[in-house]
Amino acid sequence: MKKIILVCFCLISCLGIAQEGEGEIKAIVVNAQTDTPMESVHVVNLNKVKGTITNKNGEFTIPAAVNDTLYFTFLGFKSQKVRITNDMFKFEDTKIALTELAYALEEVIVKPYQLTGYLEIDVKNLPINNAYQYSISGLSKSYEGGNKTPSAVTKVLGAILNPADLLRNLFGKKPNQMRKLRQMKEDDQIRDLLATKFDRETLMELLQLEKVDIDDILNNCNYSKSFIMTANDLQILDAISSCYEEYKVLNRKN
Structure with missing residues (x-):
């Protein structure tokens, strides 16, 4: 009888260990600058290929296991990846903070074509297309292979033949x-x-x-x-x- 009880106890312990660190993760997404909850943030479990979005309180629930990676994305904020740990299953008040993107606008210089009205001169000033075209005997059209390299020809032939x-x-x-x-x-x-x-x-x-x-x-x-x-x-x-x-x-x- 003692042996049966011992075996049952071992099975229950093993089952508990197997289930630990797997299930559903609950957490909150906040703005890193203001600490306010963020609604409609997309959350994707890259390992299980499952997605969800945060509610108006910034909360979300998603299937996950320990060592899975969650991917957070929201327009205007830096995307972030978070690795799942056992602590995230134990505590439901985990906060994920997203940082706003700072866009630095650089000076843009526009260089219009200086056309003179004389065809011979204007043709020389136009930019040259360096992409090479490859034709094959018996086929009516040519194929663009990019730069003039041996791999470009191989790519074209592979796609056709x-x-x-x-x-x-x-x-x-x-x-x-x-x-x-x-x-x-x-x-x-x-x-x-x-x-x-x-x-x-x-x-x-x-x-x-x-x-x-x-x-x-x-x-x-x-x-x-x-x-x-x-x-x-x-x-x-x-x-x-x-x-x-x-x-x-x-x-x-x-």
Whole structure:
């Protein structure tokens, strides 16, 4: 009988240890300068890909575990990342302070083109486009490859001749991050946040990609430069997701 009681006690203890440090985090977001609560701050758990927003009292609740990272973002304030600790589960009055951004306006010098009205002179004064175009025999259009480097030619040929290999190179290096795409699309709070963002910052944190990686994926998935420059982060997410689905189809066929 004593052995049975001892075993049950051990099981209960192990269960208590397993549950410790996991559940829902409750905290308050405040303005670092005024210590006043901040409403409608977006809070994203980067590990669980879950999002929420603060209420009028600056309070929020979000699923989390110890060592998860919460990402806070609000227009006009510096984005912040906070690592979850056991103490945050024990005390519900944890405060997260956000700092306002200070924008320093620099002098902008506008240099208009000095046109003379003489074609031969004005043509020489216009800026030169250093992007190189590559054409392939049998194809009716040329392809822009950027600077004149061997990799530019390889990129163009890869996109045209073997899209499966190209997409494998793009997404195969980041399989874990790419799996988050579907989770991000299913969370309404994250979608609402991305619809208001144009800086790629939240996407970079969620996917653990650099901005240059995101631009490279979009470029190689045949999205136009105007789309890449003007689309909000939600549109960029959907574009990457669409390209990723295409990669999975092509990869499955191989």
